Structure formats: C-alpha cells, structure tokens
Amino acid sequence: MKNQTSDFLVIGSGLAGLTFALKAAELGQVTVLTKAEIKESNTSWAQGGIAAAVGETDSWRLHEEDTLIAGAGLCNPEAVRMLVQQAPAAIEWLAQQGTRFDLSASNNLDLGREGGHSRHRIVHHADKTGWEVERAVSEAVRQNPAIQVYENCFVTDLILSEGECIGANSIISDLGPAQFTARATLLATGGCGKVYDNTTNPRVATGDGIGLAHRIGAKIENMEFQQFHPTTLKHSQLAGFLITEAMRGAGATLRNHNGRRFMYDYDNRLELAPRDVVARSIEREIQKLKTWCVYLDATHLNSEELKHEFPTIHQRLLEIGLEFDREWIPVVPAQHYSCGGVVTDLQAKTSIPRLYASGEVTSTGVHGANRLASNSLLEAIVFSFAAAEAVSQESPGLPPTSNFTPPHVIPENEAIHIRHALQKEMALHAGIFRTNEGLRKLKTFIDETSIAYDNPPSAPFSAYSAEARNLLTTADYIVSGALNRKENIGLHFNADNP
C-alpha cells in the first residue's frame, strides 16, 4: 500500500482546493487528491461569475447588505464582512493566476447584474466563468513544483488520531489503497446535488465531504438550505443544464404555457427577485396550470448581443435544435447549491483539530438561509486564503499510520438502485415545497436504506457505491434539518409550518 506524507493535504480540485494548494505551496509541500480528472468539479460549470464590489457606484457595504438580506437573518455578519471586503483582492489574485475576465469598452472589468444584487458587480468570462477560472488555477497548480496532484483518487475516509485529523485514506484507480498524512488537511469536496434527481451539478457532486466529516464527528449544520436554481433546461438530452440568471439580468422574461408573464402575480421584483422566490413561483405556476415547465423568453432582446454574451448557452441549445433568439426556452427549477455543510470559523477551521474546510462543502456563515448569486466562487477563494494563513501555525511532523483496509461497500448493482430511489424520494419530499408527512416518510426511507451499509457483504470496492453511502448521510442531514426547522425561512419551506 502507498503511504505518503506532505505538509498539507487537499481533498478536491475545484476552486477551493486549488486556491488553497497554490497559497499553501508558499509554506511547504502540498498533495491534492481528486476523485476524477483535475477539472471535474462544480467550479468548471459556473456560468454567471464572481461577485465583487469593484464598480464606481458600488461599495463593500452595499455588497454586504445584499448578502445579509438574501441570507434572511441567518448569516454570520463577521463572515459576510470578511467575504465582501476581500472580494476585490480575490479577483485581482485570480487575474494574477491568468484568469481572463471580460472588459468593457473603457477597459475596466465588465460587470453583470444578478438577482438580489443592488448593483452591477458580477465579474465574468462570457457565460463560462467557472471553466476559465478552473483552467487558470489548474494550470498554475500544474506548473508549481511544490504541488503534487493525484487524479482518480477517491478519498474513502479521513484519519482521526487522538482526536486530530492527520490525513486521509483513499483508493487510486491504477494503484489501489493509498494513505496520505499531513500536518493539516483541507476538505474541499464541493456540493451534493446528486442527492436529488434533478440538479445542475456534475457527477462528482455526491456529498462525499459531508460523509467524510460526519464519520469523524465534525460539526455539520444548515443542510436543509438547499438552493434550487429557478431556470434549468427541461429537455431529455440536456436535463439540468443551467440557463444563467444573467440572462434574466439582461432582460429575458418568464412566461407560462399561455404566454402570460406570471411573475407579476408573485413578486414586484419580477424575474430578478431572489432565487428562492422565483423558484417557488415557477413551481406554483407549474402546479396551477398542471404543465411540466415554464418558459424563458429572450426573443425580444438583441440577437447579436445575446449570442455574444451567452455563447455557451447559445451553442448547447443549438445542439438540441433550439434557437434562443427565436424560441422560448423550456425551464424548471433544479437543485443547484448547498448553503449548509461542515461548520468552519473565520480561519476555515472545522470542529476537528487540523481539519480545515473551504468551498461548497462548508457552512462558513456567509450564506445563512439563502446564498446570494455569485457569492460561492468568492467564498471558495476567500476562505481558502484564510485556511492557508492559518495552517502555517500547525506543528509539523506526523508519522503515517498504516492499518488501512478499504471500507466494505454494498455491491454496485444494489447501490444503483439505492441512488435512484433516494434521488426520486428527495425530489418528492425534500425539494422546494416540503411537508411534515413527506419528510417523516423520507427519514424512515433513509434510515431503513442506510442499514445496508452497516454490515455489507464482502464486495470489490466501488466508488459509485461509496458515493451512495455519502449521499444517504447527506440526505439524512437535509431531512433531519428540515424536520427540526420549525419556521419557513430562506430556502426552507414546509407547508405545515405556520
């Protein structure tokens, strides 16, 4: 079995993991473990951009105010202040790593606007900001001799020794079991969209970080706050493909089957109301008219400008025969972002000594009950900066431990069945609208299904099956959180609550 010790261990190669790796490499040797190819991450799929108060009429105070309003009173104000104050520096750092942002005619950053923001403040690269950011930071990582990356390396468990996290156990596709130890470990495993049957997240978003942290007793909170993006494509060949909010920012409108601009019936901010409001309005409209989607109408906008600003969306829709400057786009809400996660402080420290966390896997306190659009890439950078500063204090020199037997997981064919059933049940009972009865049924389903993992038969290791176990743990946190949350706030809406 492979054993390796380095100064710092990173689990995940999205923006959170790679930002930390680049910063920590200034202090020592860094090992990055990632379960697929380096760029496979939620980060690569981000479209709209990164929020930063860099416009002339903007200020961090306005960004702070908008973030706190979206969070519906549940944000940690200190974390929010840290986020918004450091946003311009985060953008500058990304540019230094080689990220190309769109510029205006006057050569300043071209700033978009999204729902919930009182100013134009979304720094972007057309409609594929995440792709560009991930390209830049992964190239910087590849060129850094202090960073070693292991791809196709599935982390199965964190290692706890005398109450401290000293590293992680993993299975590498070509090598088999491998154990990595370090003086500090950063958990940056991203989101958990695959717990639902309809999500914008790619296949790697299976809540592994929640499972890993849970199994060593780290504190996890606020998982009931799952953000559903209002406008994802309803199409069998491209389900869950995101139609960025920036398109509504540019003037696209929502219409029902009868062509009526139905947001007039729900909120006077219309299509640019916060995401939870728009998503709930769409769900209500779909239920009211008994249809399977609503439509995003961009046909009245300037065709050339649309294609210039949204080239990826234009291209992907063309591939399924849809011309967005001439036809309405069928859309439905889908799970998009997890606001809750592993609890961290302002230094990105979790409740377990030597374990840090950053990015979507965390609950840093910046999102509260609802995330303001484009604050998550920013959060990943700012809290990875903080972690890299804090890890310098961790004492060096931990020996590798050696007793690692890969965990037993249930056979893959059974895991397939469990995953599909879980995704359907979660969509039915823990989606945008919840009820006590539905949540209780779901909790029973999760408890009964999880028993399969208590004493699994001896089967070859399967990452797919290990993910199913993490999805069950993640679902349990979402459902338990939803049952315990007795008021409707932000993203949590239970029809039985007062």
Ligand SMILES: Cc1cc2nc3c(=O)[nH]c(=O)nc-3n(C[C@H](O)[C@H](O)[C@H](O)COP(=O)(O)OP(=O)(O)OC[C@H]3O[C@@H](n4cnc5c(N)ncnc54)[C@H](O)[C@@H]3O)c2cc1C
């Ligand atoms: C379609 C889409 C559009 C978005 N648009 C925006 C936007 O415009 N602006 C914005 O701010 N945010 C946006 N977001 C959200 C944002 O992209 C994510 O919140 C952010 O990128 C998360 O970064 P991360 O580094 O925490 O996680 P990720 O980028 O998801 O990276 C997680 C990494 O962990 C690895 N991993 C997971 N489990 C394991 C394991 N067991 N072992 C080893 N490795 C593992 C994964 O392979 C991956 O490399 C969008 C998200 C999506 C899906």
